[in-house]
Amino acid sequence: MQKDAYTLILEAIDSGVFRPGDRLVESDLAERFGVSRTPVREALQRLETQSMLSRDGRSLIVASLDHNQLAELYVVRAELEALAARLAAKHAAPEEVRVLQEMVEEDRGQLGDPAALSRANRRFHHQIHLASHNRYLVQQLDLVHRSMALLATTSLAVDGRGETALREHQAIVDAIGSGDEDGAANALRAHISKAFETRLKLDAAALAAKPKV
Structure with missing residues (x-):
C-alpha cells in the first residue's frame, strides 16, 4: 500500500x-x-x-522540545509505559515473552552503534506495548513516541548508557515473563527515569559546550 x-x-x-x-x-x-x-x-x-x-x-x-515540555513528556511516558509493562506481565503470551527476550539478546550486537540501538530500543518498547493487549494504550503510546522523535539526539549515545539500558530491558523482560505485574511496572518506570536523567545530563553538557556570546 x-x-x-x-x-x-x-x-x-x-x-x-x-x-x-x-x-x-x-x-x-x-x-x-x-x-x-x-x-x-x-x-x-x-x-x-x-x-x-x-x-x-x-x-x-x-519542532523542538524545551525543558518543561521534555519533563512533561517523560512523566507521561513513564506512567503509560509502566502500565503497558504491568498489563504485559498479566496478558503476554509465552511467544511474546520469547520475542522480547530474543530482542534483548540481538540488541547486544548493536552496542557501539547509537543510531541502530535507538531503533532497536523503539522496537523493543513497541513490542511491550503490543504485549499489553490494550489497543487504546498502544494508541496513546504511539503519540508519545511520535513526540520523542523531536529529540535531536538519543540518550543511548552517552558512553555506557547502551549497556545499562540493555540490563534494564532484561529486568523488564524477566518480570513480564514471571508474571510479576508490580515488578514489571517498577522496572520499566525506573528504566524511563534513568533515560530521563541521562537526557538531562546530555542537554546540560550541550548547553555548557555552547560558546558564550
Whole structure:
C-alpha cells in the first residue's frame, strides 16, 4: 500500500532525516516524495496541529522540545509505559515473552552503534506495548513516541548508557515473563527515569559546550 504524504513526512522526522529546527518546504517535499503539493500542504497543516511542526516567521520547521515540555513528556511516558509493562506481565503470551527476550539478546550486537540501538530500543518498547493487549494504550503510546522523535539526539549515545539500558530491558523482560505485574511496572518506570536523567545530563553538557556570546 502506498504511503500518504503525512506518513512519509512523519517517518522522515522519526528516522532523523528531518531534525528539530529543519525548515520544511512544500515544493521540496512534493518533489522528494513524488506527490503533488496539495497532500503535502494538508500533511504539513496536520503535523503543525499535532505540534510536530512550529512556525518560524512564515516558514514551518520541525519542532523542538524545551525543558518543561521534555519533563512533561517523560512523566507521561513513564506512567503509560509502566502500565503497558504491568498489563504485559498479566496478558503476554509465552511467544511474546520469547520475542522480547530474543530482542534483548540481538540488541547486544548493536552496542557501539547509537543510531541502530535507538531503533532497536523503539522496537523493543513497541513490542511491550503490543504485549499489553490494550489497543487504546498502544494508541496513546504511539503519540508519545511520535513526540520523542523531536529529540535531536538519543540518550543511548552517552558512553555506557547502551549497556545499562540493555540490563534494564532484561529486568523488564524477566518480570513480564514471571508474571510479576508490580515488578514489571517498577522496572520499566525506573528504566524511563534513568533515560530521563541521562537526557538531562546530555542537554546540560550541550548547553555548557555552547560558546558564550
